[in-house]
Amino acid sequence: MNFDKWQKEIIEHKGNIAIRTGRQCGKSEVISEKSKIMALNYSNTNTLVIAASQRQSSLLFEKIRGKIDYIHNQMIDKEIKKYIKKNDKEPSKKKKREIQWTKGLYSEMPTLTRIKLLNGSVIYCLPTGKTGAFIRGFTIDFLIADEAAFIPDQVWLAIMPMIAVSQKLKGFGWIILLSTPFGKGGFFYDSCYNSDYKQIHFTSEQCPRISKKFLRKEKIRLSKQEYAQEYLAEFIDEFSQLFSTSLIKDRMTFLNWDRAKHYERKKNYYMGVDFARFGGDENAFVITEMTNKTKKIKVVKIITTERKSITDSVGRIFSLNEKYKFKKIFVDDGGVGGGATDLLQEKLKKRVVPLNNATKSISKYARPGKILKEDLYSNALVLMEKKQIDMINSLELMRSLKSVTFEYTKDRNLRIYGNYTHIAEALVRSLWCVKEKGLNLFLA
Secondary structure (H helix, E strand, O other): OOOOHHHHHHHHOOOOEEEEEOOOOOHHHHHHHHHHHHHHHOOOOEEEEEEOOHHHHHHHHHHHHHHHHHHHHHHHHHHHHHHHHHHOOOOOHHHHHHHHHHOOOEOOOOOOOEEEEOOOOEEEEEEOOOOOHHHOOOOOOEEEEEOHHHOOHHHHHHHHHHHHHHHHHOOOOEEEEEEOOOOOOOHHHHHOOOOOOEEEEEOHHHOOOOOHHHHHHHHHHOOHHHHHHHOOOOOOOHHHEOOOHHHHHHHEEEOOOOHHHHOOOOOEEEEEEEOOOOOOOOEEEEEEEEOOOOOOEEEEEEEEEOOOOHHHHHHHHHHHHHHHOOOEEEEOOOOOHHHHHHHHHHHHHHHEEEOOOOOEOOOOOOOOOOEOHHHHHHHHHHHHHOOOEEEEOOHHHHHHHHOOEEEEOOOOOEEEEOOOOHHHHHHHHHHHHHHOOOOOOOOO
16 A cells, blocks of 8 residues: 555654544554554564444454455465475365464454464454443553544543553553544643654645545535544634533543433433434434432433434334333424424323424523524533533543534524534433423523
């Protein structure tokens, strides 16, 4: 493969690297190449490939294995041809297996999470989870973190001791971070301004494999901030975020919630639903719990599904209602949600409350006739600022809340928008439960 100049710099560099690029520039391609080279050139080393989710770490791991497979198969084919030339016949199955495990690269059959090579090197692939608990205990020489900006801060506390021995005894302990930015702050952001790391910054506009026509369309589709983050790989100031990163992190106060252990019948449960538009995001379901005495709200469950039929989404809501016995279910009945709302109200009656963005505001503070969306988001913001809400630590929820931006239009109206707001839309609806008994916790 003909690598770009910046990719060649990554391959040749020996040490820590922080790679900040726009979307689809080729960072995974070059890192899979570098991972292969490190494992083959440095015997008896351990490489750990991580990402926030198993799916993300597996994507990079598959590319690494593909590159090693290619060389392995070439070596095996060469040995088989040698055997045929020498013995004038095809090797038996037993002989082929012997060639495969003695003349190739692998010491055992690769799995979905581990590659072991004949030279003693091992490559592991694991998701970090929320705390890094599943990756503790490894001693590693090379750490590769894909989409590093999305890995929770507490994970790095578990990771850093794992490379300390290799740094001292072998001179390795290299950390390679690659990501599209995700707001200012955090380990990846700090590393991109740390002199211990070689800095690579490459934009989608600089990439010869991405068409200018496509980027022009994306500039029109996205806000300036979204385009700058996704394609220019810039760390965007938070002045336009409706929910600041520090506020989101402050209210994410717990890691897990298990219905079998924590569900209590004496508490009230609510759900907010955002139905996916055609060609849009996933369906989002957010479940909240409210304690009758304290009126404290906990966001306990985030569920997303790919856009499916209305009947499938309605069936899921019926199923969740059987488990949680919701006091109220707040749904977006605009667009495709209209049909779903009718089906839900047929069976669940007044338990289903439609809240769409074309409804007249019910807040005494808002101007008559303005859309309800402002009330929904203002209510959520105030609940968070007043610490009336605790949220489960969810990367998807954080990403969605951080994507909510605002601006004032020329006629001085507030516009709230974003490119990944489906979970936030479901959240702000679920938090409207404070209105269920007229609780005065919002819109101060």
